[in-house]
Amino acid sequence: MMPASLRPLLVAGGLLGLAGFVPLVADGYWLSIAVTILMYVALSTSWALFSGPTHYIALSTGAFFGIGGYLVGLGMSDYDQSFWAMAAIAPFVATGLAALIGWATLRLSGVYFVIFTLGLAEMIRNLISWIQNNFLGSRGLYVLTDLDERHIYWMLLAITAGVFLFGWRLGRSRLGFALRILGNDEEVARHVGINTARTKILMFMTTGFVAALVGAVVAPRYYYIEPNVVFSPELSFIVVIMALLGGTRRLYGPLLGVIPFTLLWEVISVSFPNATTMVLGLTFLLIVYGIPNGITGLLSGFAARRSA
Amino acid sequence: MTPGDPILFVNNVTKRFGGLVAVNNVSFEVREHEVMGLIGPNGSGKSTTMNMISGALKATSGSITLKGHDLTRAKTFENARFGVSRTFQLVRILPELSVLENVIAGAVFGHKRRWGAEAEAFAAGLLERVGLAERITAPVGSLTYIDQKRLELARALAGEPSVLLLDEWLAGLNPSELKVGIDLVASLRQEGRTIILVEHVMDAIRSLCDRCLVINSGTKIAEGTPDAVLSDPDVIRAYLGEG
């Protein structure tokens, strides 16, 4: 008999192994969809690790993702660095920035944090554009690598596996327990000895790290990087929607949101490109009014009713 | 258990909220194994004093030390790690955690730290200690008022605090529950715990406290055994309103 706690790990390992073969059977259109899905799985799962228990809605994914992509482009084009060096550096830059933002905003109530992250990607884009125009010369940045879609897929798969492993470990760790307590009652959390500010900042840094790493890894997909492309406020919202659609109470929740939403998004942006914003809005409304606990919440609701 | 040496020192502590002086230059000591009652009329500064010891509020001036640790400027969580635990005037249970997890929460991050199976066994022991052994698998939402108070007490005990703050822990209990509550605190006293008790229930003060401190309008007006303090003319005038 194996311990019950190891079973999900084995299931996940099996799925991961299967997912590794996708590039061997799919190519072109479907491979690119698979890459997109993996990208969003990594982003929204790490988002949910922080925002799920704390209820702080982070809209900073776009900013950190952009930092990852932009730094790879900048390093490779202007400073003759290798892709690998920049992909290694970028997440730490984003983590440092996340630490600063967290330090300034996470000591206060959730509203301040949401507002601060709301315009963050836009603000950084403005700032970088200005710096680039005035000091760096406004040349485009090129990311030229030998990496093709399959390599990006495998790198993202590794990152996703890392995020899941981290999340699984977190659920069994003191840090994870501290997060749950402070999500219930921050006052009590402080009084039982939890450094609530540090806990929140650490988790926020983790999401910053993952977002920048993902941004760096998918940079070769763009070839040509400019701030307007990589700093997309829309990305932040999509990640939030996917995580909430799936549900944040289970580690695999965001995964269940990413797959249907990515497919829907593909169809909409191909067939009705003008309607994407509206779809985004309607999905937000659907989540709030229809499935506040996400798909996983719906499923466990069904399960509870059947056993009752 | 007979009280030992002083471990908690409150020196000339003052707390101002804007123009309002809530606590005015108050000093006292608490000895190890001692139950000290903190009494006074409503709004006299008892809760503010408790909040400064637990770290929820910072003193405007003065100092508070516990076993050599300076609590005055420390963050709330640091006070907990230095050995202060508390219950809240209005019960605060963690609604999405199980009964057992609610107690473990007090054991993991605080003064004496435990984790894993050790923390679980320790928490289960505490639940039995406060009389909740049978409710260990009950949904948190189904606990009665006194059971919630017990649960909160178990959580506070889980850090094995050097000093335990009970902020009107007996308030709102009916006579029969009150008896259970007083017996429970009395048994903690027997174990030699160091406790500061804020209470309005005079019978509880008389039967539980080794020593009492009376404050009125933020100022200390008397200190001594419950009997001595409760017969002090100043205290009677300010607080009991008799005679």
Added chain:
Amino acid sequence: MDILISGLLLGGTYALIAMGLTLQYGVARIMNLANGEVLVIGALTAFLVYTSLAVSPLVTVLVIAPLAFAASWLVYRILLLPLVRRAKNQGQLEVDSILATFGMGFFLVGGMVFIYPELFAYSYLAVPVDLAGTTVAANRLVAFGGAVLIGLALYLWLNRTRAGLAVRAVAVSPLAAGLVGINVEKTSALAFAIGGMITAMGGVLISTFITLDPSFGVIFTMKALIIVIMGGVGDIRGAIVAALILGVVETAVATLIDPGLTLAAAYTIFLLVLLFRPEGLFGRRPA
């Protein structure tokens, strides 16, 4: 001096938008992140009406006010009230209302893109006027005057009327308000509707001198939020001062450094407020 005057004129309009938001958040407890979209709707309407029917925005503003009031009232009653009723605590309501108003915001942007997917601007009263030695466009002056009038009316209404007193009471404590015979849900709906009305009117005024596009709403939401927080939630006086400060700083940065950095300037102010006075300019520190 130029900067100061144009900054103050811009700030006046900002103050109006922030007042709309502070009514919605302070009284109705709804953090309305679709606030900026309501502003853009007001502006777009003024633009369409002006370019197709040649109606002055000063007329449009009077027509749009009751429409925005009614629409906001319906949105509150139909969409937001259920959230207020189901929320177990303020935190949950905050999260729900943020997500719901995001949804509405995107929906509105989507709708506007269908109607007019490009930048829009029109020329109205674009004549130079001399003000204390500084040349400003008359439209800015008119917009500022409109903002002052609306703000003054709001102030008098809040402080001199029974309904205004009820609104302030709900802002302080909804529970106590119910116990003194105030219909809290109605009063909240009223405050939310007036907030929406003021924001839409602000949009009409601002459209006379700024070029907009359907997706610009979020920028104004950001600015309104920063002003509300800097001024202290629910503090009208604070909002006015904060708006004027933001207007001047933005104008200064745009004139002296680069117009692309106005958002960065707003962020810098926001960061300073968060670090040093999170309770707002005139707010008291929570005990």
Added chain:
Amino acid sequence: MLEIRNLTVTYGLHKALQGVSLTAEKGEVVVILGANGAGKSSLLRAIAGISEGDVAGDVTLAGASLRSLGADRIVEQGIAFVPEGRGIFGDLSVWENLMLGAYPERARARRKQNLERVVSLFPKLAQRRGQTVRTMSGGEQQMVAIGRAIMSNPDILMLDEPSLGLSPLLCRDLFENLSKIRETGIGVLLVEQNAKQSLAMADRGYLIENGRITGEGQADALLSDPAVQKAYLGGV
């Protein structure tokens, strides 16, 4: 007369009150005694229209039904409620609190008379009219809360554990004041833990246990009833 017939309040599966019936007249003090969790607060909250549970049964005041009315309408009918935690406007001044108390239409014409009543009960409030209520002590806030309730010109004043957290001295003042309020013709319905002091000044009392009325009678009879003494007055 306030009349409650067969009132039941449920929160999900939990029945907080089951078939409770009671009455309260103008000019009398009625006290409801019971353990914590017995359903006393649920009862008052249901009458005041702020219950979070499902309410069934009849509540009438002078024959008119109050059930399914909102809190604001119930105040207009003549019931003022001081909840636990007092329900005052902490950020407003004493004066503004009292003026808001007179917000209901039924109270406007009699604002002056009610203000005189309040000031004669609590002269301190007149001296402190400009003070922000949040900065006052617990006992003073209690005065504001009761004053605010009287300003709405009620037939029946309901209080939920007004003595909770008050020192013995302030408790004594409180019960004295309640008995003065009775003399002005208002009926007082209060929920209390403090059985001895509240029965000493009340006219009638009800005992409530596990959501049901288990006893009722004249206050002095209850005070000397051995069973009541054992359950609520003796022991500790």
